[in-house]
Amino acid sequence: MSILVYAEHDNKNLKTETNKTVTAALKIGGDVHVLVAGTNCQSVAEQAAKITGVNKVLVADNAAYEHQLAENVSALVLEIAADYDTIMATALTTGKNFMPRVAALLDVAQISDIIDVESADTFVRPIYAGNAIATVKSLDTKKVLTVRATAFDAAGSDNSAEIVTLSNVTDAGISSHVKDELTVSARPDLGAASIVISGGRGMQNGDNFKLLDGIADKLGAAIGASRAAVDAGFVPNDMQVGQTGKIVAPDLYIAVGISGAIQHLAGMKDSKVIVAINKDPEAPIFQVADYGLEADLFDALPELEAKL
Amino acid sequence: MKVLVPIKRVIDYNVKVRVKADNSDVDLTNTKMAINPFCEIAVEEAVRLKEAGTATEIIVVSVGDKTCQEQLRTALALGADRAIQIETDESLDALNIAKLLQKIVEEEQPQLVILGKQSIDSDNNQTGQMLAALTGMAQGTFASEVVVEGDKVNVTREVDGGLQTVALTLPAIVTTDLRLNEPRYASLPNIMKAKRKPLDVKPAADFGINLTARTSLLKVTPPAERQAGIMVGSIDELVEKLKTEAKVIS
Numbered sequence: 024m025s026i027l028v029y030a031e032h033d034n035k036n037l038k039t040e041t042n043k044t045v046t047a048a049l050k051i052g053g054d055v056h057v058l059v060a061g062t063n064c065q066s067v068a069e070q071a072a073k074i075t076g077v078n079k080v081l082v083a084d085n086a087a088y089e090h091q092l093a094e095n096v097s098a099l100v101l102e103i104a105a106d107y108d109t110i111m112a113t114a115l116t117t118g119k120n121f122m123p124r125v126a127a128l129l130d131v132a133q134i135s136d137i138i139d140v141e142s143a144d145t146f147v148r149p150i151y152a153g154n155a156i157a158t159v160k161s162l163d164t165k166k167v168l169t170v171r172a173t174a175f176d177a178a179g180s181d182n183s184a185e186i187v188t189l190s191n192v193t194d195a196g197i198s199s200h201v202k203d204e205l206t207v208s209a210r211p212d213l214g215a216a217s218i219v220i221s222g223g224r225g226m227q228n229g230d231n232f233k234l235l236d237g238i239a240d241k242l243g244a245a246i247g248a249s250r251a252a253v254d255a256g257f258v259p260n261d262m263q264v265g266q267t268g269k270i271v272a273p274d275l276y277i278a279v280g281i282s283g284a285i286q287h288l289a290g291m292k293d294s295k296v297i298v299a300i301n302k303d304p305e306a307p308i309f310q311v312a313d314y315g316l317e318a319d320l321f322d323a324l325p326e327l328e329a330k331l
Numbered sequence: 332m333k334v335l336v337p338i339k340r341v342i343d344y345n346v347k348v349r350v351k352a353d354n355s356d357v358d359l360t361n362t363k364m365a366i367n368p369f370c371e372i373a374v375e376e377a378v379r380l381k382e383a384g385t386a387t388e389i390i391v392v393s394v395g396d397k398t399c400q401e402q403l404r405t406a407l408a409l410g411a412d413r414a415i416q417i418e419t420d421e422s423l424d425a426l427n428i429a430k431l432l433q434k435i436v437e438e439e440q441p442q443l444v445i446l447g448k449q450s451i452d453s454d455n456n457q458t459g460q461m462l463a464a465l466t467g468m469a470q471g472t473f474a475s476e477v478v479v480e481g482d483k484v485n486v487t488r489e490v491d492g493g494l495q496t497v498a499l500t501l502p503a504i505v506t507t508d509l510r511l512n513e514p515r516y517a518s519l520p521n522i523m524k525a526k527r528k529p530l531d532v533k534p535a536a537d538f539g540i541n542l543t544a545r546t547s548l549l550k551v552t553p554p555a556e557r558q559a560g561i562m563v564g565s566i567d568e569l570v571e572k573l574k575t576e577a578k579v580i581s
């Protein structure tokens with residue numbers, strides 16, 4: 024068996040989610056190679072080579088891959104696909120974007136967002152916003168999978184795998200990058216943080232999200248939001264937690280002024296400990312909370328910050 | 332410019348699905364069904380392009396049994412011009428759906444295909460990308476803004492770090508995210524008018540594609556229930572519990 028894991032990175036840093044996808048690959052078992060496609064991404068390759076259990080790192084360093092354009096990256100993966108039984112990527116925006124292209128070009132199904140590996144061809148994945156868990160067997164000879172990183176522990180980093188440079192360059196020429204508008208934050212990544220505090224429509228406006236800042240500072244937490252808070256323009260889209268946003272599973276998740284719609288729960292209910300602060304005792308979020316506090320958030324948040 | 336919008340009939344987003352007692356699948360008997368919310372956003376975007384004079388014709392297509400005609404009619408009431416049902420009783424893998432849609436793309440030659448980024452039942456997030464691959468088109472997934480300019484479309488995408496804008500050569504594929512637009516409601520006169528708009532039914536078997544299943548659903552189980560929690564009476568109590576009982580803060 025040989026498995027290719029596609030690395031998620033920003034040309035400088037490897038995302039820790041890749042270590043988790045490697046864990047999923049190791050659970051399938053076999054030789055694990057990591058592909059780093061990007062530009063000036065040698066340091067990412069070096070980080071990938073450290074991941075425990077990885078046998079080889081392939082680097083495709085070219086401007087065509089700088090922005091992870093799906094048309095170019097999928098063509099690259101396709102060129103080396105013959106060497107692998109299983110091709111995996113993390114179910115983050117890059118993987119979600121290009122992997123189905125790879126699957127279609129290989130004429131195989133993709134199994135998305137796996138949360139467990141039962142065998143080399145059988146995988147477990149949530150469906151219906153996590154309200155049902157499906158066990159799915161792939162009938163194709165080659166498997167294309169995306170992995171829900173929160174479901175796997177990160178592989179360690181005590182390795183020094185061989186790094187091989189690929190000379191393949193494919194620029195499909197039908198898409199180009201125009202610009203990025205990325206949110207700059209000194210806080211930990213939502214997906215990687217061990218504590219997340221999220222605000223919902225109950226926060227009333229973007230300014231009030233400052234009430235979460237002091238608490239997040241004290242706890243080293245990331246800040247998230249519900250769809251309602253994002254749609255209303257309180258905070259940017261990359262803060263949305265949920266079925267169709269980011270999936271998080273921190274040690275502690277604090278939901279503030281969030282009602283607990285199934286779509287929101289889908290993104291956070293695997294958190295270890297859930298705290299809900301809501302003024303409505305009937306809010307469904309209390310049904311999944313380990314600790315619920317019925318309170319007005321405008322009283323509760325300043326007090327919480329003071330007492331931490 | 333012709334715009335093709337593939338749509339899917341799914342469980343209504345307000346309904347919490349139940350798992351069948353024999354764990355063979357979910358139980359959709361007597362469940363309220365609707366257009367997948369992301370597909371509805373796709374229809375709305377096409378209608379706005381038509382209102383802006385960019386699109387000339389909007390074709391909606393759905394793969395499914397007779398019941399999906401209800402969603403096709405809804406899309407017609409929202410402003411699509413005509414509909415195609417690719418008829419099948421089977422629940423097909425995304426790859427096979429994409430192969431059927433590829434045939435429709437070949438027949439209709441749309442300049443833009445707009446799909447939902449994922450359906451809220453299978454949560455696969457695949458069909459648009461697969462269709463792009465099969466047709467050799469560029470893709471702008473998870474779109475929050477779509478601007479057609481000459482022979483290009485600029486798509487602003489919701490990505491993990493914020494927003495990314497790409498320029499795609501037409502014809503191209505777009506998949507919608509939540510912030511692309513807020514879909515309108517169909518008016519009663521438009522619902523009446525939609526009944527007379529053309530709806531073609533084409534059996535899936537007539538497309539000459541091998542539609543053999545690529546995956547097999549072995550079982551479906553309910554998710555693990557969380558242990559019931561407690562209500563705390565004060566912030567002091569909350570902080571105390573988090574420190575000494577849950578031990579998640581120090």
Ligand SMILES: Cc1cc2nc3c(=O)[nH]c(=O)nc-3n(C[C@H](O)[C@H](O)[C@H](O)COP(=O)(O)OP(=O)(O)OC[C@H]3O[C@@H](n4cnc5c(N)ncnc54)[C@H](O)[C@@H]3O)c2cc1C
Nearest residue numbers: 223224225249250251265266267268280282286287302320
């Ligand atoms: C296709 C689709 C995809 C979706 N994807 C997502 C997703 O990924 N993530 C997501 O979050 N949602 C998603 N949703 C939306 C979801 O259905 C809900 O609409 C949304 O989660 C509601 O956000 P909210 O809890 O902040 O707002 P509301 O439901 O309005 O809840 C606000 C809560 O704040 C409380 N509150 C108000 N004022 C105060 C106060 N002063 N003090 C304390 N509490 C207060 C209220 O009691 C209420 O419980 C999706 C919906 C659809 C249709």
